[in-house]
Amino acid sequence: MPTTKDYLLKKYQKNAIDEYLAEELKNAEYGGVELRRTPLGDRVILKVGRVGLAIGGRGRNIHRITEALREQYELDNPQIEVTEVENPELDARIMAFRLASSLERGRHFRRSAHGIIRRILSIGAKGIEIKISGKITSQRARVETFRAGFVAKAGDPAERYVDIGKATALIRRGLIGIQVRIMRGDAILPDDIAIEAEPTSTSMIVDIGIEEEPEIIEEVSEEVIEELEEFPDIDEELEKITEEESKKKKKKPKDEFEELEEVDKVSKSKKDVKASKSKKEDKEEEKPKKDVKASKSKKEDEVEEKPKDKSKKK
16 A cells, blocks of 8 residues: 555544544543554543543443444554643643533623633633634624734744634524634743843943942051050050940930920929919918908998997097
8 A cells, every 4th residue: 555545544544533523532531542552552642631531430441442443434443542631721721621611501702711711811822812603692604703912823933832622502593613722921922032142342241239348457657556566555545545435325315205205204293383373372362251251240240239339438
């Protein structure tokens, strides 16, 4: 068999298996399949978002898929291995199936699309594009497109870094097609520039560091040295003076609360003095009033006694 024909037949077989598995494992968030030829048989590696749903109760789904691969697609002793996708949010096919399931459940297409866009961008994708086509809200078909970030459409970046996923959703108005394009966050674009060259003599060097002030060293003359040798006690006196100054500096300043207490004490003493003065003044004012009253009462008594004496004489 020619190599080209063999290659085409293998690709056709793989695409047919891929479509079958996508239909069977739709609820398990099917992400893709990988076929490997081994001496013991054909090894089938399934990539899914939900491993439990893919395996099924007691491995029923796996047994059914192995029989279908052996009989329909003529694989030699197929051995199925199920693996979980590490980042399902960056897999375009899984996100397309999620969007299709949300539309089938009756959720509004704009709300579900924006929710998926936020989730994908939060993981670290560089860009995303979603296309929903069909009878979305009425009997007239149209295409709704949602974009966020940057997605390459052509060239080497589109082939290497853009993942494309497609799915279909069956709703009451008909069949709706969904296409999701995700550009990975580690994509390197041709216009991305990174300068790694070392600075040269012509380049401008900006130093933001703070310059240290140089220490000033004063030269000591020989006369000063001789004076110090003649008076050795000067060093001790200088040390004492420095210690006293350091003690004065170390004294803790008064707290704000202590100062406030002192102010309160002074104000209280002033108030007490004022109160005592006012009491003395009140007492001094009361004394002459009492004396005046006493003198008045004495005069009245004398006046009353005089007419009594005249009556007695008569």
